Structure formats: structure tokens, C-alpha cells
Amino acid sequence: xxxxxxxxxxxxxxxxxxxxxxxxxxxxxxxxxxxxxxxxxxxxxxxxxxxxxxxxxxxxxxxxxxxxxxxxxxxxxxxxxxxxxxxxxxxxxxxxxxxxxxxxxxxxxxxxxxxxxxxxxxxxxxxxxxxxxxxxxxxxxxxxxxxxxxxxxxxxxxxxxxxxxxxxxxxxxxxxxxxxxxxxxxxxxxxxxxxxxxxxxxxxxxxxxxxxxxxxxxxxxxxxxxxxxxxxxxxxxxxxxxxxxxxxxxxxxxxxxxxxxxxxxxxxxxxxxxxxxxxxxxxxxxxxxxxxxxxxxxxxxxxxxxxxxxxxxxxxxxxxxxxxxxxxxxxxxxxx
Amino acid sequence: xxxxxxxxxxxxxxxxxxxxxxxxxxxxxxxxxxxxxxxxxxxxxxxxxxxxxxxxxxxxxxxxxxxxxxxxxxxxxxxxxxxxxxxxxxxxxxxxxxxxxxxxxxxxxxxxxxxxxxxxxxxxxxxxxxxxxxxxxxxxxxxxxxxxxxxxxxxxxxxxxxxxxxxxxxxxxxxxxxxxxxxxxxxxxxxxxxxxxxxxxxxxxxxxxxxxxxxxxxxxxxxxxxxxxxxxxxxxxxxxxxxxxxxxxxxxxxxxxxxxxxxxxxxxxxxxxxxxxxxxxxxxxxxxxxxxxxxxxxxxxxxxxxxxxxxxxxxxxxxxxxxxxxxxxxxxxxxx
DNA sequence: CTGTTAGCGCTTTCAC
DNA sequence: GTGAAAGCGCTAACAG
Numbered sequence: 283x284x285x286x287x288x289x290x291x292x293x294x295x296x297x298x299x300x301x302x303x304x305x306x307x308x309x310x311x312x313x314x315x316x317x318x319x320x321x322x323x324x325x326x327x328x329x330x331x332x333x334x335x336x337x338x339x340x341x342x343x344x345x346x347x348x349x350x351x352x353x354x355x356x357x358x359x360x361x362x363x364x365x366x367x368x369x370x371x372x373x374x375x376x377x378x379x380x381x382x383x384x385x386x387x388x389x390x391x392x393x394x395x396x397x398x399x400x401x402x403x404x405x406x407x408x409x410x411x412x413x414x415x416x417x418x419x420x421x422x423x424x425x426x427x428x429x430x431x432x433x434x435x436x437x438x439x440x441x442x443x444x445x446x447x448x449x450x451x452x453x454x455x456x457x458x459x460x461x462x463x464x465x466x467x468x469x470x471x472x473x474x475x476x477x478x479x480x481x482x483x484x485x486x487x488x489x490x491x492x493x494x495x496x497x498x499x500x501x502x503x504x505x506x507x508x509x510x511x512x513x514x515x516x517x518x519x520x521x522x523x524x525x526x527x528x529x530x531x532x533x534x535x536x537x538x539x540x541x542x543x544x545x546x547x548x549x550x551x552x553x554x555x556x557x558x559x560x561x562x563x564x565x566x567x568x569x570x571x572x573x574x575x576x577x578x579x580x581x582x583x584x585x586x587x588x589x590x591x592x593x594x595x596x597x598x599x600x601x602x603x604x605x606x607x608x609x610x611x612x613x614x615x616x617x618x
Numbered sequence: 619x620x621x622x623x624x625x626x627x628x629x630x631x632x633x634x635x636x637x638x639x640x641x642x643x644x645x646x647x648x649x650x651x652x653x654x655x656x657x658x659x660x661x662x663x664x665x666x667x668x669x670x671x672x673x674x675x676x677x678x679x680x681x682x683x684x685x686x687x688x689x690x691x692x693x694x695x696x697x698x699x700x701x702x703x704x705x706x707x708x709x710x711x712x713x714x715x716x717x718x719x720x721x722x723x724x725x726x727x728x729x730x731x732x733x734x735x736x737x738x739x740x741x742x743x744x745x746x747x748x749x750x751x752x753x754x755x756x757x758x759x760x761x762x763x764x765x766x767x768x769x770x771x772x773x774x775x776x777x778x779x780x781x782x783x784x785x786x787x788x789x790x791x792x793x794x795x796x797x798x799x800x801x802x803x804x805x806x807x808x809x810x811x812x813x814x815x816x817x818x819x820x821x822x823x824x825x826x827x828x829x830x831x832x833x834x835x836x837x838x839x840x841x842x843x844x845x846x847x848x849x850x851x852x853x854x855x856x857x858x859x860x861x862x863x864x865x866x867x868x869x870x871x872x873x874x875x876x877x878x879x880x881x882x883x884x885x886x887x888x889x890x891x892x893x894x895x896x897x898x899x900x901x902x903x904x905x906x907x908x909x910x911x912x913x914x915x916x917x918x919x920x921x922x923x924x925x926x927x928x929x930x931x932x933x934x935x936x937x938x939x940x941x942x943x944x945x946x947x948x949x950x951x952x953x954x
Numbered sequence: 955c956t957g958t959t960a961g962c963g964c965t966t967t968c969a970c
Numbered sequence: 971g972t973g974a975a976a977g978c979g980c981t982a983a984c985a986g
Contacts, residue, residue, distance in 0.1 A: 284755060286979055297957040302981055311955065326754065331731040332671045333979035337962045341668075343732075351712075352697040354690055361688040364714045368721070373728055376687075376712035378700045385704070392709055395667040396679075418662070419620060504895075533899055540901040559840070563869055564899055565876040622963055633973040638965055647971065669963035673978045 285325040293321040305329055335397055343373035344586060345393035347386060347403040351378035354558045355529045356404060359426065362579030363402060370587060372399075379406050381502075387412040394419050400586045402426055408471050410435065422589035426582045427573075429602070431472040436589065438582040438603045440573050442473050445607040446480025449553050449571050450525050452609060454488045457618030458523040458551060461485065462493075464510040464535060465527040466502035474502065477527040477555075496521050507534025515542050515550065522618060523551035529558060536564050547616035557610050566613035574605050581605070621661040629657040641665060671733055679709035680922060681729035683722060683739040687714035690894045691865045692740060695762065698915030699738060706923060708735075715742050717838075723748040730755050736922045738762055744807050746771065758925035762918045763909075765938070767808040772925065774918040774939040776909050778809050781943040782816025785889050785907050786861050788945060790824045793954030794859040794887060797821065798829075800846045800871060801863040802838035810838065813863040813891075832857050843870025851878050851886065858954060859887035865894060872900055883952035893946050902949035910941050917941070 290301050294317045304310045304318050321327070335341040344367055348356040360376060367374050375398055379386035386406045393401055394415055400422040403413075410433045416423050425437040453461050463481040466474035478499065485492050495517055498510035507526060514521055515538070526532040532554030539546055546552055546566060554561070557572040581603050592598065626637050630653045640646045640654050657663070671677040680703055684692040696712060703710045711734055715722035722742045729737055730751055736758040739749075746769040752759050761773040789797050799817045802810035814835065821828050831853055834846035843862060850857055851874070862868040868890030875882055882888055882902060890897070893908040917939050928934065 288979080298980080299958075299982085300956055303956085306981080309955070314955090326751075328727070328731055328751075330672075330733070330979050332668055332677075332733050333962090334981075335668045335962095336666075336672050336964090336979080337981045339962075350697070351700065352690070352693045354688070354693070357688045357690070357693045361686070361714060361716070364687065365716065373732070374713065377710065378697060380697070380701065391664070395664060396709070397666075397668050415664075533895055536899045540899065540903075559869055560899065563872045563876065563896065565901065567876075624963080634964080635966080635974080636972055639972085642965080645971070650971085666963050669978090670965075671978095672963080672980090673965045675978080 284330075285327045286330070287327075289325050290318060290321045290327060293325065294318055339397065340399055341373070341397050342371070343375055343396070343398050344583070345375040345377065345389075345396070345398040345401045347377045347379055347389045347393070347401065347405070349379050349386070349404055349406045350381050351376070353530065355556055358558060358575050359404065359579045362576045363583055366580045366583040370583070372587070381406055383407045383412065391415055394421060400424070400590045402582050402586055404428060405430065408469055409433075420593065422586060422593065424582050424586040424589065426578060428471075428473045431470060434600045434602065436585055436601050438578055438585060438605070439473075440578075440607050441604050442476035443480040443483065445571050445573075446477035446525070446527060447484045448480075448607070448609060449555070449569075450481050450484035451488075452553060452569065453523045453525065453551060453615060454484060454490070456551070456615050458615075459490050460493065460496070460519070460521040460523070461490070462496035462498065462510075462514050462521040462524045463527060464498040464500075464507055464524065464531045466506065466531065467499040468501040471502070474499070474527065481525055481527070493519070493521075495519075502528055502530055504530050504534035504537070507531035507536075508538045509534070511535045511538035512542075515539075515544060521550070523553070523615070526552065526554040529554075529556035529560070532556070532560060532568070532570075536560070536568070547614050551615040553609075553615060561610060561612060568614045569612040570610045572608050572610050574607070577605055620666070621663045622666070623663075625661050626654060626657045626663060629661065630654055675733065676735055677709070677733050678707070679711055679732070679734050680919070681711040681713065681725075681732070681734040681737045683713045683715055683725045683729070683737065683741070685715050685722070685740055685742040686717050687712070689866065691892055694894060694911050695740065695915045698912045699919055702916045702919040706919070708923070717742055719743045719748065727751055730757060736760070736926045738918050738922055740764060741766065744805055745769075756929065758922060758929065760918050760922040760925070762914060764807075764809045767806060770936045770938065772921055772937050774914055774921060774941070775809075776914075776943050777940050778812035779816040779819065781907050781909075782813040782861070782863060783820045784816075784943070784945060785891070785905075786817050786820035787824075788889060788905065789859045789861065789887060789951060790820060790826070792887070792951050794951075795826050796829065796832070796855070796857040796859070797826070798832035798834065798846075798850050798857040798860045799863060800834040800836075800843055800860065800867045802842065802867065803835040804837040807838070810835070810863065817861055817863070829855075829857075831855075838864055838866055840866050840870035840873070843867035843872075844874045845870070847871045847874035848878075851875075851880060857886070859889070859951070862888065862890040865890070865892035865896070868892070868896060868904070868906075872896070872904070883950050887951040889945075889951060897946060897948060904950045905948040906946045908944050908946050910943070913941055
């Protein structure tokens with residue numbers, strides 16, 4: 283039912299080519315221009331992007347695949363990505379992998395079928411197999427937040443190892459020695475392990491020994507945070523401080539502390555990861571490693587658009603953009 | 619570079635029609651079927667959805683427009699919507715309106731250009747103007763969570779007035795009389811005002827008078843919750859309880875209480891809206907009005923797919939699906 | 955600057 | 971059950 287370029291031809295007497303040219307910002311005689319604009323208005327004409335995409339093989343649309351749309355971390359990044367993309371007049375297609383590698387691979391194929399011009403992914407998987415179809419199709423991909431372990435790809439992220447080290451050093455500075463860490467290392471997850479290494483760096487540098495009971499390496503989930511803290515708090519020699527190395531784990535950990543009879547920071551000191559709303563609504567205010575979310579989203583978009591712009595022009599070296607973190611001050615660390 | 623249906627013709631000697639028929643689940647001789655399947659595998663053939671959409675005018679894709687992708691409420695609904703859609707083998711296109719009516723209208727047009735088969739919207743706007751292009755294009759729309767004030771449309775939501783009344787009654791049952799309410803009524807927002815009415819219903823039924831100072835009607839944001847509570851707590855006759863009528867406001871309110879010297883529920887009792895992670899991570903555990911998020915997401919998808927299925931077959935009456943809420947128990951209400 | 959023409963990759967009549 | 975041909979709405983040469 284919607285009107286087409288042909289209806290405009292009827293109404294203006296011009297040719298398809300001229301109208302198409304107008305639509306794509308070409309030069310048209312002023313008189314024809316007004317003629318066309320009038321027709322467009324009266325006919326409520328909207329270009330059919332599908333038809334357009336079929337011939338140009340471009341859709342001016344970017345796909346974003348996130349590991350969990352229900353995670354605030356993802357939601358926050360998506361917001362900034364969306365804002366930037368809108369500014370650049372690009373459309374946005376969001377897919378939720380639901381923490382499933384299978385779904386993630388499916389999402390990539392879905393986006394490819396939709397002919398997106400490029401893809402940003404905050405991955406579930408830690409190896410690049412799922413990106414093969416994109417590579418074959420020549421569609422640029424930029425990783426966000428999490429690199430892959432088997433291949434260097436375009437990626438925007440922080441220095442996870444360093445960020446974790448700084449967090450643990452903050453605890454050590456305050457006199458803590460019995461420090462536990464909760465991190466994710468499911469399926470050889472790279473980021474989680476990097477953060478563990480940062481923890482280890484700090485401990486070793488301070489000459490502290492790591493009690494194996496203090497190491498909680500599981501999956502990236504609220505449950506992991508919750509259960510890990512439950513276990514830590516019931517140890518005979520329980521730690522005096524816990525480093526919660528990602529947002530979900532931080533959430534779960536706080537839940538567990540709240541349910542216990544112990545208080546923070548009196549009985550247990552805490553430092554977490556990602557300063558989303560969490561640190562503002564719990565009492566005491568949490569110390570947090572802060573990632574520059576907005577910058578991450580924007581840089582990822584920028585890098586991707588660059589890649590889209592120079593598609594075909596030879597293989598470019600993979601670029602890793604490493605951003606700085608900071609620690610937001612709270613009241614969750616006791617001085618010992 | 620990707621292979622097309624023509625490549626399959628070359629490889630199998632069959633006609634385009636037969637191959638197309640196979641792709642769409644038609645009957646094909648077993649021998650030809652295997653022939654085609656083999657070719658597909660070897661050529662890594664993937665149907666071009668763009669081309670397909672051009673001719674069928676269907677994309678098997680649904681668009682979802684949310685008022686804020688960075689809100690956990692939206693994220694949670696999106697997760698369930700995505701799961702259901704995946705189950706039904708539909709693709710999903712998510713757009714963030716960023717709390718802007720203008721962006722929202724733009725999103726609708728964007729989705730229409732992408733030729734989605736239907737749209738689910740958790741709206742920013744409270745009037746239906748922005749949906750006009752969808753109506754003109756004959757694309758079905760289902761509202762989620764928030765109805766519009768000027769027109770009855772297909773909508774899945776709760777009974778906001780009743781839910782609010784029950785929440786306030788819970789406070790009254792515990793002996794509270796000085797009860798404040800924080801709600802959103804920006805731009806004549808329907809849902810916020812309904813919740814206010816529920817508050818009023820409960821107060822009037824109990825014969826309580828409403829102190830105008832206790833009425834905080836502003837926008838739907840964390841800031842509103844935060845500032846409102848700041849103000850309420852500094853009143854000479856401060857309320858003994860606060861009803862926080864949406865999730866964002868609840869977040870802000872908790873922040874403000876935490877920053878104050880007062881404690882909950884000792885000094886101030888609280889009941890909030892939407893049982894997302896919030897109520898689990900703050901201490902004391904909050905009483906919360908719980909919306910059936912999963913059911914809402916699923917019912918919205920179901921209703922939309924029904925509409926898509928019966929497109930064209932005459933105007934159907936608008937359906938409102940009203941779901942039940944419940945109150946989750948916490949420790950945030952003192953008995954007076 | 956404008957018009958004509960030929961497709962993009964697929965589905966869909968309609969004969970066979 | 972299969973094939974030939976037309977065409978979805980648009981852009982992209984190429985002439986003029």
C-alpha cells in the first residue's frame with residue numbers, strides 16, 4: 283500500500299533516476315527538487331530500505347550482540363552505542379545472546395542475513411569460531427569489553443589485569459592481607475582470568491600468600507557472587523576483604539553479605555567492579571572499579587564505522603583500544 | 619561474494635522455482651532434495667533475507683521500542699520478549715527511545731522502513747500520534763506496560779490503580795497514616811497518574827487525609843526519587859512511610875535514604891515498585907509490588923503474533939490484557 | 955542535469 | 971513436481 287518511487291514519477295513526470303538521485307542527495311534542478319519534495323509529502327513517501335539494501339548491499343545499520351540484555355552493564359553500553367550511532371545516522375539492531383554461545387552464533391548469522399554493515403559484540407564465547415561467518419562475508423566486527431583468547435581482533439576494552447591489581451592494592455593499602463577474589467573463568471574466559479592475574483600480581487608484589495580457599499573461580503553470574511560469599515563467610519579463617527571482579531558477581535556478593543549477620547566494612551571489606559547504580563544504592567557505599575562506559579561505547583562505534591568505511595581496502599591490522607579505569611571511593615573498606 | 623540461489627541452480631541443474639520451493643518447505647522429489655541440501659552445504663548458502671523481504675513484504679522480524687535500554691525494567695522485559703520470539707523463530711530489532719518522544723517517533727519510522735512485521739512498544743509518549751505511521755502502513759502494534767491516554771490500543775499491562783492501592787493498603791495495615799507518594803505524571807503520563815489514583819483510593823477508603831507536602835509528582839527518573847525523598851525527610855512533619863510508584867523512583871529514593879541519617883524501617887517505612895534486583899541487594903529487604911515480567915513479555919509477543927497472523931482480515935477490537943501483581947515481602951515496613 | 959535500461963536475489967504465477 | 975518468466979522497489983551505469 284505504501285507509495286513508491288513510481289508514484290512520484292507519475293506525480294512529477296520526472297524519471298526514476300532523477301528521483302533516486304534526489305533521494306540520495308544528488309544535484310537536482312531547484313524546480314524539480316520542490317516538485318519531488320511536494321510529491322513526497324503528499325504521498326507520505328518513505329523509501330523502502332529493503333529494496334535499497336538489495337541493490338546497494340548496504341543497510342546503514344549496525345548490529346550489536348550482547349551477552350545479556352538483562353544486565354545493566356550491557357544496557358548501559360547499549361545506551362551509549364545507540365546514542366553515537368544515532369548521531370552518525372546509523373540504525374541499530376540489538377541481539378541478546380542470553381549467555382548462550384549457541385544463541386550468540388545464531389545472532390551473528392541473523393545479523394548477516396539482515397545485511398548489517400558491521401557488528402559490535404560483547405561476547406559470551408571466548409574463541410573466535412562464532413565470528414567465522416562474519417569474516418567470510420567480509421563484515422567488520424568490533425569486540426567490546428571482552429577480547430577473545432585465540433585471536434587478536436579489533437577490540438575496545440580496559441586493561442583488566444591492571445584494573446584488578448589496582449583494586450586489590452587498595453585493599454592492601456588499608457592493611458588487608460586475607461583477601462579473597464571472586465571471578466569468572468568459565469570455559470577459559472579471558473577477561474575473568476586476566477582479572478585474577480591482576481589480583482595475584484598485587485598479592486605477590488605485597489608478599490602475601492593466597493589461601494586456596496579464598497579463590498572463587500566460577501561463572502559470570504549473580505549466583506556465583508552470592509554463593510561464593512556465603513562460603514567465604516563461613517570459613518573458620520574467613521577473609522577480611524573480598525574483591526568482586528565483575529558486576530554480576532558484585533550484585534550477588536552484596537546480597538549474601540546483607541543476608542548474613544556480618545556487617546561491611548566492620549566484619550568484611552568489599553571492592554567491586556563496574557560503577558553502575560549498585561554502588562549508589564547499597565549502604566555502605568561500595569568501592570568500585572569504574573570502567574568508562576560511555577567512552578567504551580563511543581570508541582567501539584567509531585572504530586567500527588572506520589572499518590566499514592574502509593571495507594575492502596586490504597587487511598588492516600587489528601586495533602586494540604585500551605581505556606583507563608579509576609576507582610570510585612566508598613565506605614566499604616575498613617582500615618586494619 | 620556470498621552464494622545465491624543461482625549458484626545452487628548451476629550445481630544441481632534444477633530451476634530457481636524448485637529451489638525456492640524447497641527453501642520454503644514445499645514438496646520436492648527426495649533425490650532433488652538431497653541434491654539441493656548438498657549444494658547448500660558446500661556453498662555455505664544462506665538465503666538473502668533482504669531479497670526475500672522485498673518480494674514477500676514480510677521479514678519475520680519484530681521491532682521493539684523501549685523507553686530506555688539502560689533501565690533494568692526494560693532490559694528484563696526485553697529478555698523475555700527475545701526468548702519468546704526466538705522460540706517462534708522470529709527475529710528481533712530493538713530500538714532505544716532514550717526517554718525522548720522525538721526519538722521514539724523516529725524509531726517507529728525506522729522500524730517501518732526496515733519492514734518489520736509488527737512492533738511492541740514500551741512508550742515514552744502518552745498519546746498515540748507517534749504510532750500513526752504504523753497504523754497507515756497497516757503494521758500491528760502492541761503496547762507493553764503503558765497504555766496511551768487518548769486511544770485504546772492492544773496492550774499488555776497490569777491494573778496500575780489496583781496495584782498501587784494494594785501497596786498503600788499494606789502500609790495502612792501496619793498503622794501508617796502519614797504516607798507520601800512519589801510518582802510520575804510528566805506530560806499527563808497515564809500510568810503514573812493511575813498509580814496516584816490507587817494511592818488516593820487507599821487513603822480515602824481508610825479515611826486518611828493527604829498532606830499536599832506528601833505528594834511528589836514529577837518525572838519518571840532516579841533523580842525524582844532521590845530529590846523527593848530528600849525533601850520528604852526534611853519536612854518538619856515528615857511522613858512515616860513512602861510509596862515509590864515505579865522502579866527508577868525506587869532506586870533514587872533508596873539512595874536518598876541511605877545518604878540520610880535516618881534508618882529504614884525505624885524512621886521511615888518504604889514500599890516500592892517492580893521487583894528487580896533492587897529489593898535483593900538493599901538492606902533491609904524492600905517490600906515491592908511485583909509485576910509478572912515474564913508473563914508480560916510473553917503475552918505481548920503472543921498477542922502481536924496473533925495480529926500479524928490475521929493482518930488484513932478486518933479491524934479487530936483492541937485487546938487489553940491485564941495481569942495480576944503481587945507484593946513481595948520485605949523488612950522495610952515498621953509496625954506502628 | 956535527466957532519462958533509459960539493466961539488474962540486486964528472491965518468490966510466484968502459470969503452463970507443462 | 972518442475973521450469974520459464976515476471977516483478978518486488980530501488981540504484982547505477984550509460985547516454986543524451
